[in-house]
Amino acid sequence: MSSCGAVVGGVSLDRVDVSTQAVIQGVVQKDGEPVKVGYVRLLDSGNEFTAEVPVSTAGEFRFFAAAGTWTVVALVPGGSARASVTAELGKIADIDVLVA
Amino acid sequence: MSNEVLVDADWAVAHLADPKVVFVEVDEDTAAYDTNHIAGAIKFNWRTDLQDGTRRDFVSKAGFEALLSKNGIANDDTVVLYGGNNNWFAAYAFWYFKLYGHQDVRLLDGGRKKWELDGRELVAEVPARAATTYVATEQDRTLRAFRDDVLKAIGTQNLVDVRSPDEYAGRLLAPAHLPQEASQVGGHIPTAANIPWSKAANEDGTFKSIDELKALYTGAGVDLGKDTIAYCRIGERSAHTWFVLHELLGVKNVKNYDGSWTEYGSLVGVPVALGDEPGNA
Incomplete structure (x- = not known):
């Protein structure tokens, strides 16, 4: 059966045909270092929740969106930050999120 | 709380x-x-x-x-x-x-x-x-909906699709933390209201207050006096909404459809609605 659970850091691209996907990925950083504990939410153009992943121990996250403008929100102990990103089919949009 | x-x-x-x-x-x-x-x-x-x-x-x-x-x-x-x-x-x-x-x-x-x-x-x-x-x-079968229950509910009971708006509309085939490929078609069950599970929760994952939760469903036009079936893709996000409706708000006759879109979107010959509107029975 198809699953729905989120993979820590996001699903690997190893077996994914990126030409059919609009990938959004990046690293959450605080004080110049990747965070080890945190969650990243993907919001659509109406600011509605679409997905969430826990970051990897290297602060990484990845989503498979549709073409368009999205917002990523990082939640870490003691802080949060958001950033806007544009996704395109067949492309990987890299966006690092810096938590003050 | x-x-x-x-x-x-x-x-x-x-x-x-x-x-x-x-x-x-x-x-x-x-x-x-x-x-x-x-x-x-x-x-x-x-x-x-x-x-x-x-x-x-x-x-x-x-x-x-x-x-x-x-x-x-x-x-x-x-x-x-x-x-x-x-x-x-x-x-x-x-x-x-x-x-x-x-x-x-x-x-x-x-x-x-x-x-x-x-x-x-x-x-x-x-x-x-x-x-x-x-x-x-x-x-306890009163808590669980099967596909025939869902087909009978189109246009007669509350159907609540708790997936994200893009999944509901058919623009995404899966939650966006997963690659977008699926054997089922995109879209939703006609007449289902789209009330994403996430609207019932705060950013930190806690549930919203009882007053906020009541306002969420009634504000979206759900008649809580009618029977309700919640669904998502495999039934886990809709279990979250089932918990809100049945356990927190005490609404009677709420069922979770664990077959959800993975089953419904694979059925042959059933109606499917595309786009942001619920569609007609």
């Missing part, structure tokens, strides 16, 4: 050493548990412990009894479920516990995420609980 079915972290901390309170971390896989977990918590792997394994169905009554017995859960224990994914799979397990008649089961508000974000203690030590002889009741 804490009540008979929902506990907060302070309640949890005060009951960690209570032998009649069993904390269970539930998720689709148990990788996070295996790293660390709330002190004294045991684990349920939704995929390997709570699914049939052969048929597309969840664990049988005998399987549920064996699982709880093996893990040292007694019929009169208070079971507190929590997990990752904003408690989706913990809510799914909560629904199983209710289906099989467990008396006292609760969710930890905010699940693993809030616990981690609050910097609360997690440990690696795995507890040992003496085995019990757990006896479940027959499955």
